[in-house]
Amino acid sequence: MPVDLSGPLMAAFKKAKKEYEDAVQKGDVERAKKKALECARILRQLAKYDEFNRESYIKKAKKWETLSKEVGKRRRSTVRGKPMKESSAKPENEEREEEDKFRAYIRENLIAKSKVKWKDIGGLDEVKALIMETVVISALQRPESIQPWKGILLFGPPGTGKTLLASAAAGSLNATFFSVKASSVLSKYFGESAKIISALYEVAREEAPSIVFMDEIDSLTTKRSGEQSEASRRMLATLLTELDGFQDKKSDRLILTLAATNTPWDLDEAILSRFPRRIYVPLPDRKAAKEIIRINTRGLDISKLDLDAIAEESVKRLYSGRDLKNLCQAAVWNMIREENPDLHKLAELPYEKLRRRSLRTRPLEMRDFEEAFKRIKSPLTRKDIERYEKWAEEFGG
Ligand SMILES: Nc1ncnc2c1ncn2[C@@H]1O[C@H](COP(=O)(O)OP(=O)(O)OP(=O)(O)O)[C@@H](O)[C@H]1O
Ligand SMILES: [Mg+2]
Structure with a gap:
């Protein structure tokens, strides 16, 4: 009969987790990484013993593996050369741990693999050409004053290929594809949604070339409801700051934000001004x-x-x-x-x-x-x- 080791393994997991937290507290990155990997290893063993909870253990193990890569990576804390204002008064270690958590969330949930190619899209020749040009310009040697578009807004009726276009852009370029639905980040991470956005662009910079697809951008607008929540206000402000940020001078660092909406008339000036290119994605002729x-x-x-x-x-x-x-x-x-x-x-x-x-x-x-x-x-x-x-x-x- 197989021996049930899940009890001792669980105890070992708790110990490793505690040691990980201590290491993070002390800022000992190497040890924290090691301990995160140990947690993952134990969880994978547990998965073998506990058939019933297998999937859940493996999922948790993957989280720890991602976390081990994220530990210690710090957000670039400057915008345009000035130090960024710290919005919270949390101790640094706690904040670092929190940032690692967000980055892990981004890597686990918002990066999608796209296999869609341009030939999977019928019509929309002009939009395709514009996105291709943007992608190509970002990769070419060019004078500094010529910069590719940072943001392109796609608007049109439901089902006309907006999401498809973004996937094709990422798929044909083999870019890292971040697919974000504004409303679901808001509902899932309410008070922390602004932090998710800055973590998102931070990971996008690391993983460039990147395409960030921001779906339902209208849900962030201030126009629609007067009592827009503080959370979505902050999320929008962070997004706008990211879109304003300096273009990376390195020629091959494409970070293109494609935003989509079915209700462009709901967008306010703050959003529109960051998307000088607004492309109509019409019904097919x-x-x-x-x-x-x-x-x-x-x-x-x-x-x-x-x-x-x-x-x-x-x-x-x-x-x-x-x-x-x-x-x-x-x-x-x-x-x-x-x-x-x-x-x-x-x-x-x-x-x-x-x-x-x-x-x-x-x-x-x-x-x-x-x-x-x-x-x-x-x-x-x-x-x-x-x-x-x-x-x-x-x-x-
Ligand atoms: N131009 C197109 N060429 C080929 N297939 C298309 C095209 N437009 C839509 N489709 C098909 O319809 C599906 C839905 O399209 P898609 O999700 O891109 O629409 P959307 O514009 O993002 O809609 P929504 O505004 O509702 O999000 C696609 O998966 C694809 O199968
Ligand atoms: Mg869509």
Whole structure:
């Protein structure tokens, strides 16, 4: 019978954790690193003994491993050469520990790996070109007065490819991709959200080239509600300071912030002024719609389809890229169900047997799409679109 070692291991973990905390208190970075790694090692052993809590132990172990890398890395405490005002009166050790915690949080939760490439995006040629140019300029040798954009605002109706564009920018550049939803940082880290933002840009500088994608930036605006919380006010102020900060003179250090919103009219001057480039990401036109249909039916035979007719209908119905993707999926499912009527019965087969079978397919036909059109409804009206167009005319560019 295996011996249960979880008791002694737990005691060893507690001891190592205490020693880690002592080391942090004393500012002994080397020892703190060692102890953090020890904690991780013990947790990994515990994971072996405790099948039931395995995942949770491994997750904790990873946290300690990240922490061991973060210990002792200090925030650059100067902005434009002046020392930064310390906002809290916490003892230095405690503050250091707190910073390490935030940096670990950033590395664990906000860095995403992006595999999206430019060719996965239909239409939006101008936006793609602008982002590519920005990326290229940042990498080229150039006179000091020529600087790439630090921030680009993407605005437009839901589902038009804003998030996709940011992922493609990061994916094609192999940049570190930080994906941040302003509202969720606020709700999760309420009072500390400003610190999360400065830790975020600090890690972004270290990991450059970096793309910071700030989604739902409108949730930080002061315009929408008079009683905007102190926390979001501070978070916004920190973000604006980061966007104002000096451009790194080193030529290959791209840190591009792409912000996205569905409600650009809610943004106030403070935010807008940091994003001189504001790009309208509109609903797909016919040509773009065709491209998006092609992208979403890759690997299937579409020679029998009248793509022009499908594209035209989807433009008429004010479909977004997301609606088009759903349309294609629905059409594909219509075909699959027709060709494999007993699909649900196969659910009883063991997985290994299923792996040996293949799905029957046939070329997509117009009737698959006709059915699908009935199911996909755009939430937008002409009036909504006019509002975006008007804002784009007045403030875009
Ligand atoms: N231009 C496009 N080309 C290819 N696919 C697209 C395009 N636009 C949208 N899609 C599809 O729709 C999905 C949703 O798009 P995305 O998340 O980028 O929209 P969004 O503009 O960020 O929307 P939201 O404002 O709701 O966040 C994508 O994952 C993609 O499958
Ligand atoms: Mg999005």
